[in-house]
Amino acid sequence: MIEYKSEQEIELIRESSLLVAKTLGEVAKNIRPGIKTIELDKLAEEFIRDNGAVPGFKGYHGFNGTLCISPNEQVVHGIPGDREIKEGDIVSIDCGVLKNGFYGDCAYTFAIGEIDEATRRLLHVTYQCLLLGIEKAVEGNTLGDISSAIQEHAEKAGYGVVRELVGHGLGRNLHEPPEVPNYGKSGKGLRLRQGLVIAIEPMINLGKRFVMQEKDGWTIRTSDRKPSAHYEHTIAVCKDKADVLSSFSYIQEALKLNKYNTLIIE
Ligand code: MG
Ligand code: MG
Numbered sequence: 001m002i003e004y005k006s007e008q009e010i011e012l013i014r015e016s017s018l019l020v021a022k023t024l025g026e027v028a029k030n031i032r033p034g035i036k037t038i039e040l041d042k043l044a045e046e047f048i049r050d051n052g053a054v055p056g057f058k059g060y061h062g063f064n065g066t067l068c069i070s071p072n073e074q075v076v077h078g079i080p081g082d083r084e085i086k087e088g089d090i091v092s093i094d095c096g097v098l099k100n101g102f103y104g105d106c107a108y109t110f111a112i113g114e115i116d117e118a119t120r121r122l123l124h125v126t127y128q129c130l131l132l133g134i135e136k137a138v139e140g141n142t143l144g145d146i147s148s149a150i151q152e153h154a155e156k157a158g159y160g161v162v163r164e165l166v167g168h169g170l171g172r173n174l175h176e177p178p179e180v181p182n183y184g185k186s187g188k189g190l191r192l193r194q195g196l197v198i199a200i201e202p203m204i205n206l207g208k209r210f211v212m213q214e215k216d217g218w219t220i221r222t223s224d225r226k227p228s229a230h231y232e233h234t235i236a237v238c239k240d241k242a243d244v245l246s247s248f249s250y251i252q253e254a255l256k257l258n259k260y261n262t263l264i265i266e
Contacts, residue, residue, distance in 0.1 A: 002177050004195030010236050017104030017234040017246035020095045025250025032260040033087045037069040041080035056096025068094040075220045075228040087113040092230040103174045105199045106246035107232035111263035122206045125157045126229035127265045129202040137242035141192050147184030150202045160209030167201045192237045201232035
């Protein structure tokens with residue numbers, strides 16, 4: 001059953017979502033060639049706990065990281081570890097927190113130094129997919145309007161849209177109904193109304209849409225090993241314009257000062 005949120009609950013989800021955004025801002029200050037993904041995970045966990053919250057992913061179905069860190073051909077759910085980030089990588093980083101009983105969820109794909117032109121375009125188009133999806137998240141539209149806006153934009157660019165993983169409702173739980181697929185038909189599915197809080201999160205592949213799970217039981221990667229990008233915001237459906245509860249502004253401010261990041265997506 002879908003739980004529609006009160007204004008007060010939405011403010012609490014905003015607080016959690018902004019803490020996720022600020023945590024990703026801390027990641028953005030520190031991401032560079034040579035840093036191990038576990039080091040980014042540690043600083044994120046410390047920042048979240050210093051701000052009176054707990055990491056939302058840690059312990060979730062046994063996941064042991066604060067961040068999901070998924071470089072290059074990894075789509076989502078990459079486990080932080082000893083892998084070092086390299087010049088030319090793209091790195092999708094997903095983070096959730098739990099504060100005051102409510103979750104926030106947000107993800108961003110970073111470009112480390114110079115990346116090739118095809119991958120740069122993938123990041124831009126995936127980010128545009130997120131914005132186009134958010135644009136449709138207004139009262140009276142349907143979930144299918146969000147899904148089809150994302151799918152059409154990605155496929156028009158020649159990319160594969162991941163089907164196996166989807167956006168979701170959230171609030172007192174990290175994942176709640178409804179599912180928010182990145183593919184679908186406009187006009188179909190749940191009619192949107194005020195109080196619906198969802199994470200919209202296109203996962204778009206440079207190559208084919210197919211993905212598989214690594215033997216670690218978590219990491220999802222593209223079957224053809226071509227790169228994949230992922231951007232995610234937590235939003236509340238409103239009458240005229242979706243209320244974006246998370247933010248990329250902390251990331252973007254930090255990237256302006258990070259000499260290893262040449263790409264700021266705005
Ligand atoms: Mg997420
Ligand atoms: Mg999510």
